[in-house]
Amino acid sequence: DAGVIQSPRHEVTEMGQEVTLRCKPISGHDYLFWYRQTMMRGLELLIYFNNNVPIDDSGMPEDRFSAKMPNASFSTLKIQPSEPRDSAVYFCASSWASGAVDTQYFGPGTRLTVL
Amino acid sequence: AQTVTQSQPEMSVQEAETVTLSCTYDTSESDYYLFWYKQPPSRQMILVIRQEAYKQQNATENRFSVNFQKAAKSFSLKISDSQLGDAAMYFCAYRSAVGGSRLTFGEGTQLTVNP
Numbered sequence: 240d241a242g243v244i245q246s247p248r249h250e251v252t253e254m255g256q257e258v259t260l261r262c263k264p265i266s267g268h269d270y271l272f273w274y275r276q277t278m279m280r281g282l283e284l285l286i287y288f289n290n291n292v293p294i295d296d297s298g299m300p301e302d303r304f305s306a307k308m309p310n311a312s313f314s315t316l317k318i319q320p321s322e323p324r325d326s327a328v329y330f331c332a333s334s335w336a337s338g339a340v341d342t343q344y345f346g347p348g349t350r351l352t353v354l
Numbered sequence: 355a356q357t358v359t360q361s362q363p364e365m366s367v368q369e370a371e372t373v374t375l376s377c378t379y380d381t382s383e384s385d386y387y388l389f390w391y392k393q394p395p396s397r398q399m400i401l402v403i404r405q406e407a408y409k410q411q412n413a414t415e416n417r418f419s420v421n422f423q424k425a426a427k428s429f430s431l432k433i434s435d436s437q438l439g440d441a442a443m444y445f446c447a448y449r450s451a452v453g454g455s456r457l458t459f460g461e462g463t464q465l466t467v468n469p
């Protein structure tokens with residue numbers, strides 16, 4: 240089985256540009272999470288979806304960030320306009336809530352650098 | 355809100371020796387799950403081991419085992435017969451069994467394995 244797929248793996252952009260990060264969860268998983276990792280703040284949850292519906296977006300830093308999940312196999316995280324402080328590694332993770340322990344499986348991450 | 359604390363920013367171990375990484379957490383909940391994730395230089399977040407709070411028996415996965423002390427809210431990871439490939443950042447994580455699947459991570463412990 241393919242794991243969680245993220246693209247691009249690396250993104251370098253200039254301040255003010257729009258950035259779109261993409262994620263394909265593991266087939267059959269009904270939860271999808273977006274995390275951000277920085278040296279200062281560690282790993283923090285930005286938003287998560289259940290059955291394509293956003294459940295908790297309280298971690299989204301500001302209106303410049305938006306996330307969508309148009310179907311069960313695809314999600315995007317968009318930053319517009321991007322700022323240097325958005326530089327981080329962004330992880331997507333997915334899980335299947337079967338009633339037992341649902342383990343989150345992570346993608347390889349996207350390293351974003353905003354100049 | 356739940357918090358997870360890893361008090362050892364860095365640890366080192368000799369190859370073939372045993373090392374224990376510490377993790378404490380704070381919660382008012384009685385039912386929850388605990389995880390250890392490994393992040394090697396590739397940045398991939400890899401599940402190492404998980405523990406259900408309602409289980410008294412400590413989880414084990416090959417050379418990895420935990421010491422779960424629910425009353426003390428402690429969840430340490432023991433790595434036996436350390437290998438060079440175990441070198442990575444290790445994150446302890448908490449997830450409530452109720453109300454969603456958010457993972458709360460500790461700050462991480464960087465493990466170095468010396469040949």
